Amino acid sequence: MMKHSYKVSLFLLIILIAGCDLEKKTEETTGQSASGFAKGEKINSANFTGTVWLNMMGATDSALHVSYGNVTFEPKARTNWHSHPGGQLLLITGGKGYYQALGEPARLLRKGDNVEIPPNVVHWHGAAPDSEFSHIAVSLNTDKGGAVWLKPVTEEEYGGIK
């Protein structure tokens, strides 16, 4: 009787572990974060520090005047300082990171948070040192022009976040 229970228990244990592992593998092989929004391709641009992935979801010059995509920053990765003539929304879909407007303290951001970036405010966003960070960035009123890119966020600026 004891031996039978042992076998049943071991069987259930294996099923549970296999189930957990299968769930993880599904996420990895589809290139999607847990949010469901695909990670896209690595960005090769001087406007970023570190490794950043972009899934451009829409970039039209249609009547919507919007450009939007899912951005994933590896730990320590970040945008340069920059601004948007028409403003931007950030919808945080995973991980932990920061948004900082010039002359203001950095804001810590987590999944479910959001940021409204007014037109022409110089700022940067990116991952925390110990975490990936993903957000959908929605650039608004793009008929007013594209992003204005500035200098990289230095190690001193990034390391000085309190």
Added chain:
Amino acid sequence: MMKHSYKVSLFLLIILIAGCDLEKKTEETTGQSASGFAKGEKINSANFTGTVWLNMMGATDSALHVSYGNVTFEPKARTNWHSHPGGQLLLITGGKGYYQALGEPARLLRKGDNVEIPPNVVHWHGAAPDSEFSHIAVSLNTDKGGAVWLKPVTEEEYGGIK
């Protein structure tokens, strides 16, 4: 020796089950979906059929010209037919549902999908019969005016989706 293995196995099994259950409870008690975006409050409006939750994230008449929030539809719940003078984005954050523009087939939507709704296109969105459905709705160019609400989506229209 067999008895010892049995106890270890049973202990691990209990830990795993407790772990899974704890994870589920955390989501339920914070009122958040797995996406991290809060579910908000039940909508009490004749512009919807069924039970719908709204977490209004931003509704400003600022320079961003945007209004956005997380909407959660219980199974079968849906908007009325309506349109947006400035257009709208839907970013699907969970579950399974539909978007349908007037005169076109309904589109099946899942977590990670997105929809671009052009200005003044009459449409509805909502949950599948057997699933909750959540999306962030981003109303654009809101300086052109708010949503124009029309008739409910009838049982015949909803039931006729193929």
